[in-house]
Structures are given as C-alpha cells and as structure tokens.
Amino acid sequence: MKLSFSSEDEQFREEIASWLKENLVGEFEKIRFRGGGGDEHMFSEERHTWEKKLAEGGWTCVGWPKEDGGRGCSIEQQVIFFEEYARAGGPGRVGHIGEGLTGPTLIAFGNEEQKARFLPGIINGTELWCQGYSEPSAGSDLANVKTKARFDEAKGKWVINGQKVWTSLAHEADWCFVIARTDPDSIAHKGLGFFLVKMDQPGIQIRPIEQLTGTSEFNEVFFDDAECGAGDIVGQPGAGWGVAMGLLAFERGVSTLGQQMSFQNELDQVVETARENGSAKDPAIRQRIADAHIGLKIMRYNSMRMLSGGGDGSLQKEAMIYKLYWSSWHRNLGKLAMDVLGAESEIVQNDPYDLTRLQSLFLFTRADTIYGGTNQIQRNIIAERALGMPKEAKVAPQSN
Amino acid sequence: MEFAFTEEQEMIRDTAAAFLAEVSDSESIRKAMALEQGYDSDVWQRITAEMYWQAIHIPEEYGGMGLGYVELVAMLEQMGKYLLCSPFFSTVCLGANALMVAGTDDQKTQYLSQIAEGSLTATLAYTGTGGRWDAKAVEATYLESDGAYILNGTLRYIPDGHTAGLLIVAARQDGSSGEQGISLFAVPADTAGVQRTWLPTMDQTRKQAEIQLSNVTLSKEALMGDAGNAWNNLNKIIGLANVAVAAEQMGGAQQALDLTVEYTQERVQFNRTIASFQAVKHKAADMMLKAEVAKSAVYYAACVAQEALFGGHLADQISEAASIAKAYCSDAYFFNTGCAIQLYGGVGFTWEYDIQLYFKRAKSSETFLGNGAYHRELIAQQLLD
Numbered sequence: 147m148k149l150s151f152s153s154e155d156e157q158f159r160e161e162i163a164s165w166l167k168e169n170l171v172g173e174f175e176k177i178r179f180r181g182g183g184g185d186e187h188m189f190s191e192e193r194h195t196w197e198k199k200l201a202e203g204g205w206t207c208v209g210w211p212k213e214d215g216g217r218g219c220s221i222e223q224q225v226i227f228f229e230e231y232a233r234a235g236g237p238g239r240v241g242h243i244g245e246g247l248t249g250p251t252l253i254a255f256g257n258e259e260q261k262a263r264f265l266p267g268i269i270n271g272t273e274l275w276c277q278g279y280s281e282p283s284a285g286s287d288l289a290n291v292k293t294k295a296r297f298d299e300a301k302g303k304w305v306i307n308g309q310k311v312w313t314s315l316a317h318e319a320d321w322c323f324v325i326a327r328t329d330p331d332s333i334a335h336k337g338l339g340f341f342l343v344k345m346d347q348p349g350i351q352i353r354p355i356e357q358l359t360g361t362s363e364f365n366e367v368f369f370d371d372a373e374c375g376a377g378d379i380v381g382q383p384g385a386g387w388g389v390a391m392g393l394l395a396f397e398r399g400v401s402t403l404g405q406q407m408s409f410q411n412e413l414d415q416v417v418e419t420a421r422e423n424g425s426a427k428d429p430a431i432r433q434r435i436a437d438a439h440i441g442l443k444i445m446r447y448n449s450m451r452m453l454s455g456g457g458d459g460s461l462q463k464e465a466m467i468y469k470l471y472w473s474s475w476h477r478n479l480g481k482l483a484m485d486v487l488g489a490e491s492e493i494v495q496n497d498p499y500d501l502t503r504l505q506s507l508f509l510f511t512r513a514d515t516i517y518g519g520t521n522q523i524q525r526n527i528i529a530e531r532a533l534g535m536p537k538e539a540k541v542a543p544q545s546n
Numbered sequence: 547m548e549f550a551f552t553e554e555q556e557m558i559r560d561t562a563a564a565f566l567a568e569v570s571d572s573e574s575i576r577k578a579m580a581l582e583q584g585y586d587s588d589v590w591q592r593i594t595a596e597m598y599w600q601a602i603h604i605p606e607e608y609g610g611m612g613l614g615y616v617e618l619v620a621m622l623e624q625m626g627k628y629l630l631c632s633p634f635f636s637t638v639c640l641g642a643n644a645l646m647v648a649g650t651d652d653q654k655t656q657y658l659s660q661i662a663e664g665s666l667t668a669t670l671a672y673t674g675t676g677g678r679w680d681a682k683a684v685e686a687t688y689l690e691s692d693g694a695y696i697l698n699g700t701l702r703y704i705p706d707g708h709t710a711g712l713l714i715v716a717a718r719q720d721g722s723s724g725e726q727g728i729s730l731f732a733v734p735a736d737t738a739g740v741q742r743t744w745l746p747t748m749d750q751t752r753k754q755a756e757i758q759l760s761n762v763t764l765s766k767e768a769l770m771g772d773a774g775n776a777w778n779n780l781n782k783i784i785g786l787a788n789v790a791v792a793a794e795q796m797g798g799a800q801q802a803l804d805l806t807v808e809y810t811q812e813r814v815q816f817n818r819t820i821a822s823f824q825a826v827k828h829k830a831a832d833m834m835l836k837a838e839v840a841k842s843a844v845y846y847a848a849c850v851a852q853e854a855l856f857g858g859h860l861a862d863q864i865s866e867a868a869s870i871a872k873a874y875c876s877d878a879y880f881f882n883t884g885c886a887i888q889l890y891g892g893v894g895f896t897w898e899y900d901i902q903l904y905f906k907r908a909k910s911s912e913t914f915l916g917n918g919a920y921h922r923e924l925i926a927q928q929l930l931d
Contacts, residue, residue, distance in 0.1 A: 149549065149846070149849045149860065150859075225717075230653075263706050266731050288733065312625045326638050345715055347831060388705075417929055420930065421930060426930040426931075429923075430931060432922070432923060432926035433919060433927060433929065434924070435926060436873075436922035436926040436929065437873075437922055437924065438924040439925055439929060440843075440869075440870045440873055440874060440922065440925060443843075443870055444839055444843045444846075444870065444874060447549070447842035447843060447845065447846040448838070448839060448842045449840050450549040450846075451550065451841070451845065453549075454548055454550040455551040461549070464838050464841075467755065467835040467838050467839070470831070470835055471835055471839060472670075522828070524823070524831070525827065525828040525831035525832070526827065528830075528831035528835070529827035529828065529834075530827070530832050532834060533803075533807050533827075533830055533831070533834060535809070535810070535811065535821045535822070535826075535827050535830060536818075536819065536821055536822035537813075537823075538824065
C-alpha cells in the first residue's frame, strides 16, 4: 500500500492549481463555489462561458484517452484534477453529463461517425447534454420504460414519443441521450434503444419541476413525434439496456472525488457556523460534527480503495456501498447544519423563498438518497450482487 | 498510489487465515478462554516458533522480520476474524510498539530481541482505576531517590497483565498532573513489589488484570527516554494500539457479516430462507457497508502508523487517523454483532453459537482505549476548540 503521489503527479497538481488561480478570476469570480447540487439552476450562462474557458486550457475531459481528444490523465491525475478544481471553488460543470456520461459511453459503445460528430462538442464545451432515463413509471424500476421509438422509413429517421422526468439541465442542453423502446411488444430491459436526440426541435417540450427547495433544477421532457437521425442510435436497436448500464458504471467513477471536496467546503461552513454561534460547545453537536468529519475522511479512503482496485475505474463488489454511504452522509450533514444553526435555521434570506446555502443543503440532500438508485435499491443491490443473497421475487410484468 | 494490499501482503493475510482456521476454531477458542492465562500454550508456541508472527514488524537488527504496520494489520484483521486467544496483541501491539517508540538502545536490544525470538511476552500498563484513557489515566506515581525510581499505585484493565513477562509501566512524578510528569518504565513482571491479579471478564477471549505496585524500586536502566516527558511517546503508543484494535474489530465486523449471511441462507421460515426477506437483506447490506468502510479507515490508519513508527510525512497524523479508525470500527463492530444476534434469532442468544463471543469482544474492544464517543470528542477538540 502506498499513499503518496509521484513527483510527476505533484507537478501536475501544481499545473492545474496555478491555471485555476490565474483563470478563475474577473468575470468568473462570482461563480466560484456556485452551481453545485441544489444550486445547479444558477449562473448557467456564465458557467457555460467558463466551460469553454476550461476547454481552451485543455482542462475538459481530462480522463478521456488522448486518441479520443481527451488529456489521457491517469486515475491519480484525475483525482488530483477534481480535488484541485473543487478546492479552488470551481463552479458546477455544465458539461459534466457530456464529459462524464455521454463521452465515455460513445468511446465504449459508439461508432467512429458518432465519436467524430459528438466528442469534439463535449471537449470544446460548446455542446451540452442531458440525460433521459427516468420516466413517471420508470423510477427505481428503471427498465420499465414506456417511451417508444419507431423508425419512420419515409423520413429516414427515428420518431420518439413519450415522457422523461427528473432531467437536469434540460433547458440548457443541446442534446439528450434517451432510452426508448424500439420493440413495442417488448418488456423490461429487452427491446430498448439508446438514442442521441437534439433538444431544439418542435417535438420536444420542457417543463420545469418545482421542487421542495422552491427551485427547479429538474425538468419533465415531453417527446411528441420528436425526431432522431438514423445514425444517432448507439448500439443496435434492442441493445440499449447494455449501453445504459455501462453508462451507470461511469456515473459512479472518478468524478466522485471532486464531489467530496464540495462536501468538505460544506462541512467547513458548518464547523465555522458552530464556532461562531457557540453551538460548538454543545456536547451532542460536537459528537455529530466529529462524526461528520470522520465520515468524510473515510469517504476519501473508500474512493482511494475503489480506484486502486480496477485500473480502469470499474466497480468491484466493495464499491457497491459507495452511493448508499455518501448519500446518507450528505443527508445527515444537511440535518446537522440546521441543528447547528438552531432557531436561525428557519429564517430565509428574502421573500420569496430565498434559501441560504445551508438551508438549500438541508432540503436538497433529501434527493441524494433517492436519485441514481434509492437507498432501498442500493441495499438490494448490495445484498443480492455483493453478498449473494436471494433476489426479490419477480411479479410478471404487464405488457406495454 | 496503490491503496490496496500488494501480492506479498495478500500472501501474509492468506497464510494467517489458513493457520488460524486450523488453530482457532470454535472448540479451541472455548478451551483457551476458559483458562486463566487465556491462551493455549501450544498454539502460542507454534505461532512464535513456526509462524514467527510476533517478529513481524520488529526491525531485523533486533531479530525481527522487518516488515511493516500494513503487514501487521493484515494479520490482526484475521486474528479478529478468528477471535484468536493469544498474548499476541499485548506483546506485539502494546509491548513491542512501546519499546520501538520509547525504548533505549539497550532496552530494544534486550527486550525486542527476546520478544522476536518468542521467549518474552509483554504488555502496556498505563491506566489506573479511574476508567480514563487519556493522560489523566496515568495514576501510578514515582519518586526519584538516590538515582533510583520508586513506583507506587494501582494499574487496572491491563491486557494480559497477569501473564506478561515484561510490563511497560506509565507512572507520573509524585504531584504532577495532566500530560506533565509522565515517565515510562520497562519493568520485568517478577520485580519485587509487583503484585498481579487476574480480573475475570465478560469477554473471556481477552484477559485483563490489576497490577499493584508497592514501592517497586527500579534502576535508571528501567527508564524509557527522558524522565517526566513521556506523554508524547505514550500518546503515540496508544495511537498505534488503537490502529491495531481497530484492525481486529474490522476483521470481527466482517466475520459477523459473513456468519450472518451464511446462517440466514440456511435458516428456513415461511417455506423460504430468511435471507430472501428484504428486511433481512437490508440489514445485511448495512452490515456490509460498515465492514467495508471500517476497512478503508483501518488500511489508511495502517499506512499512517507505518510512517509514525518508521518515518514519513504522514507520521504526525497518527492520533487523528487512529481516532478515526477506532471510533468507526468500535461502532461498526458493535453494530454488526448486534445485528447478527438479531438476525440469528433465538440461537443467537445461546451460549452454543459463536456469534455471542464476537458480540462480547465487540463490546470489550469498543471500551478498551476509549469508545467512539471518546475518540469523536478528541477529534472535536482539534476541529472546534
């Protein structure tokens, strides 16, 4: 076991840290530490400009292979990049779905034409992506997709009908990847396709979802004869589930390290608040703050173990605990923040419903244990796939 | 960065597991724990002569194997898993560590070599009767007189204190308080004025003793380091010990999970294995989370402990890393064994099934060197005061 970074890696750290110091200034000063979870709807235009700035410096898609236009960074360097980015207060990345999900999926499953068409826009920060997985009847039961895609011979295009939900950044995105049923008689994970769909077209309507935070990071997206080019399906019709599952593995990879630095920023604010308002003297609060500190430290060690295992960042059995662990930790931090604030926790900054960062943390973290696989689904996955306990009994699905 | 066992470390772990499966099965544990000395002398003889485990991280110049804390932790994890009854923890993780941190060259040459060759067992005796684990735990006192030290006081909760051949004793200068005035002494157990009494314990797999010091007179050669300035060393020894306990706890937490998954897949109720019920699966999933997170905490702390003992830039993180590991693993082990008894149901409450032994070890190891709340408060002091 070795815990130290090589001198080349430390040099790399120096490089990204000083680039951020020089560039995350001026017009970008106001978006430092902004646009993260619970704040994703803020400053989207400025953050898009920032995304292009990052791209100019060669700091997008750092983990992609060089032959696909990435920076070809090792796992260690990616860890360093995300750490330094978060440490500097780098704003929430509007390009993260393209960089973290679409790109790796196309690199793994896409054809040359698709890579040539879509990867440059992600690398340059010019084209933004959103994710079309969940539907009103496909939440935890993600394969229960009702959205349909049929190939229209006359148009020479795929035509998509249905509805997606919980789509973040939908109104800013240029493209959406969508799983839709290519075989109308199929059920569950069979007969699905993975489509790359242009957002700016008459067949697509977006409706923001007003959340309990009073804000709208998430949207509903309606597909009403939306069109998708014949070449814009990844993999074969009917093989979309495999592509989608491969993508979920990417979703839980390296970028979670950067998320931890944001968590550290939040925890620091809670600690600071406790010292200022005197609650740091309360023995119960002291215990919980220390517990949060311990939990976050070990979260980092978890990631280090996870990333040391499969050199490609793929998931080992042990890594299945990851989502359950961080989401529960983060939700607890939100509650702790309110308890540290005490009576003041109720007072919002302005009408209407202008929440402080910690209030937003408290409310938004209730989503953490739901999206991307609820804690209950995570426990099923751990018990069945990691511990080999019996699977849930299947109830015969209704046909679509 | 390679935050995983090397092939060699995996081999050490697997060899330990294979040997322990043979010598520390249910029957052997129960036989050993019924003895006042708390271990089977033949097994200890095999460990020291055949396996050479006691020498694992002792430097080669003292006859040790010269491996590191990560290798030690890899073995401790298995000892926790198999609930080994032996003086290994007290001798190696308290005694040898104390000598390596604070011993003079002469003390190391004499005692470390004897420990390495398997002829000497040892322990650390720093806690008085007050039930504390910090500097205020040191209650025994010493007076300096004519170039000699005269020790008095009662030491309690001392692991293997009634059997260890060498006692590393902490005492404070008469009249001192807190972190001031503390000294460490290497005291052969047969020194005049040392009286030792076995204390029967709820967890029978790890023995404790009370040690009475009545005008124990020691020469200067017994003093470890500077007189009155030993708190930093003692604190480091305690940190290293916490990492070791946490490693055993983590192994035990994993074993509680493994035994529970196995049992629930055999036990049938309502015409199905109880492992097929979501209420059971979700509890098992929570147990796996605790065991895995405990591993991350222990492996990191092991790397820090390695540098604390042998040098490196992480060395001064030892107190924090040890508290993190001990706080998490104490709670995780207790949680997992508590869940295990619940999921076993009625048989989990019997003397016959081994899960009770793990439950009791979880509690005793949680208490020893400070429970989760104690270590969280130490962290809180660093963060908040």
